[in-house]
Amino acid sequence: MTPTVFLVDDHELIRAGIRAELAGELTIVGEADDVDVAIEMILERSPDVVLLDVHMPRGGGLRVLREVHASSPAIHFLALSVSDAAEDVIAIVRAGARGYVTKSISGVDLVDAIRRVGAGDVVFSPRLAGFVLDAFASSDPAAYSESVVDAELDQLTPRERQVLRLIARGYSYRDIATELTISIKTVESHVSSVLRKLQLSNRHQLTNWASERNL
Amino acid sequence: MTPTVFLVDDHELIRAGIRAELAGELTIVGEADDVDVAIEMILERSPDVVLLDVHMPRGGGLRVLREVHASSPAIHFLALSVSDAAEDVIAIVRAGARGYVTKSISGVDLVDAIRRVGAGDVVFSPRLAGFVLDAFASSDPAAYSESVVDAELDQLTPRERQVLRLIARGYSYRDIATELTISIKTVESHVSSVLRKLQLSNRHQLTNWASERNL
DNA sequence: GGTGCCATCAGGGTTTTCCACTATGGCGCG
DNA sequence: CGCGCCATAGTGGAAAACCCTGATGGCACC
Numbered sequence: 359m360t361p362t363v364f365l366v367d368d369h370e371l372i373r374a375g376i377r378a379e380l381a382g383e384l385t386i387v388g389e390a391d392d393v394d395v396a397i398e399m400i401l402e403r404s405p406d407v408v409l410l411d412v413h414m415p416r417g418g419g420l421r422v423l424r425e426v427h428a429s430s431p432a433i434h435f436l437a438l439s440v441s442d443a444a445e446d447v448i449a450i451v452r453a454g455a456r457g458y459v460t461k462s463i464s465g466v467d468l469v470d471a472i473r474r475v476g477a478g479d480v481v482f483s484p485r486l487a488g489f490v491l492d493a494f495a496s497s498d499p500a501a502y503s504e505s506v507v508d509a510e511l512d513q514l515t516p517r518e519r520q521v522l523r524l525i526a527r528g529y530s531y532r533d534i535a536t537e538l539t540i541s542i543k544t545v546e547s548h549v550s551s552v553l554r555k556l557q558l559s560n561r562h563q564l565t566n567w568a569s570e571r572n573l
Numbered sequence: 574m575t576p577t578v579f580l581v582d583d584h585e586l587i588r589a590g591i592r593a594e595l596a597g598e599l600t601i602v603g604e605a606d607d608v609d610v611a612i613e614m615i616l617e618r619s620p621d622v623v624l625l626d627v628h629m630p631r632g633g634g635l636r637v638l639r640e641v642h643a644s645s646p647a648i649h650f651l652a653l654s655v656s657d658a659a660e661d662v663i664a665i666v667r668a669g670a671r672g673y674v675t676k677s678i679s680g681v682d683l684v685d686a687i688r689r690v691g692a693g694d695v696v697f698s699p700r701l702a703g704f705v706l707d708a709f710a711s712s713d714p715a716a717y718s719e720s721v722v723d724a725e726l727d728q729l730t731p732r733e734r735q736v737l738r739l740i741a742r743g744y745s746y747r748d749i750a751t752e753l754t755i756s757i758k759t760v761e762s763h764v765s766s767v768l769r770k771l772q773l774s775n776r777h778q779l780t781n782w783a784s785e786r787n788l
Numbered sequence: 789g790g791t792g793c794c795a796t797c798a799g800g801g802t803t804t805t806c807c808a809c810t811a812t813g814g815c816g817c818g
Numbered sequence: 819c820g821c822g823c824c825a826t827a828g829t830g831g832a833a834a835a836c837c838c839t840g841a842t843g844g845c846a847c848c
Contacts, residue, residue: 758797
């Protein structure tokens with residue numbers, strides 16, 4: 359039983375390379391080079407395995423992983439990255455990936471890794487697995503939750519972050535306005551910006567977003 | 574470079590079997606069938622790898638692992654167990670083991686596993702690795718230690734808890750109504766009850782409340 | 789067979805949030 | 819100096835959330 363594969367990478371060149379490596383071995387049911395398109399297409403096509411590039415603009419592969427995993431946990435993710443940084447690996451695993459290999463992997467090994475992830479196995483290069491175990495054993499959730507997340511937080515202006523923190527604490531717009539001695543309308547402006555930038559639709563999601571990366 | 578191995582198992586028969594399997598491949602620098610003796614001897618002889626039986630009287634292999642790991646983290650542990658229960662695996666990993674294999678493993682695979690752990694790699698049978706990843710991703714330390722009964726949660730009726738969970742996920746009243754096939758008004762009723770019982774004043778605080786005890 | 793709790797829903801009201809549009813003063817940068 | 823970004827703030831409207839009152843049927847318990 360060969361698993362169906364979906365490819366997410368923002369570099370056409372790399373996708374072409376992977377396509378070539380998998381040719382004749384696995385069935386590629388779709389590709390995407392954009393985060394939002396990827397989420398939509400993956401949910402629509404329900405591949406067995408998603409081969410996911412970690413470093414992508416606009417939220418990165420992490421967002422694809424999180425959103426798809428939330429609604430379709432049966433779809434297995436194999437992260438494919440140039441990075442072997444512990445923070446990246448940890449973040450990906452936390453989000454629900456079942457494997458993580460670097461782009462230095464050989465073609466046959468990649469095919470094998472995809473097959474195994476598709477079969478429900480877990481695939482990690484040994485050193486990366488060590489990162490995960492270390493993080494798990496020391497079990498300090500805050501330690502690794504900061505680094506990767508900053509990409510999204512960085513989009514926000516200082517004032518927006520300030521408002522976000524108060525939102526996360528359950529303050530109403532009125533309270534925030536009083537606290538920062540600005541008008542409610544200004545608070546609304548900031549909140550709107552934050553919602554737009556993080557691509558969320560209401561303050562409740564915002565609260566969740568914030569509490570996930572404990573602010 | 575063949576790693577030196579220390580054997581901890583309370584069954585002489587099993588130790589003999591392992592000895593036979595490893596003969597000529599690896600160097601066994603000691604054995605113990607008792608928790609306290611094991612701790613002492615391991616610290617004295619500093620093997621590269623400790624092959625550890627999980628289920629042992631008087632604290633079990635877990636105590637050996639914890640105590641040795643605390644003072645000599647360089648000594649790698651490979652857990653060897655008849656159990657493939659998630660709780661056991663999680664506990665062992667948390668304590669710092671670098672691998673976990675069941676006793677159904679073949680001799681050659683065991684030798685290979687020990688070598689790899691000795692070299693700093695991580696060795697898990699795929700399904701067991703899955704347990705660890707799941708526990709890590711859901712990152713719910715309480716789930717595997719002790720489930721504390723929540724006095725406040727107990728006040729809520731089943732339906733109220735159901736609504737609360739959806740609230741915590743950022744659902745709107747309309748969404749919840751659709752999801753549970755009831756009217757918005759009923760959702761309001763439940764939310765009001767929950768707010769009153771938990772002495773909160775709005776759903777934002779509710780979201781926080783829920784995320785604190787991760788629901 | 790009443791009493792209480794639960795789940796369901798309605799009417800009708802206030803407050804809060806969200807959104808689109810607009811606008812202004814400040815500030816840095818080329 | 820103009821351009822862009824940021825923080826500020828307004829109008830006005832739609833939607834959502836919140837609150838109170840009251841009502842019904844079901845079900846368990848004494």
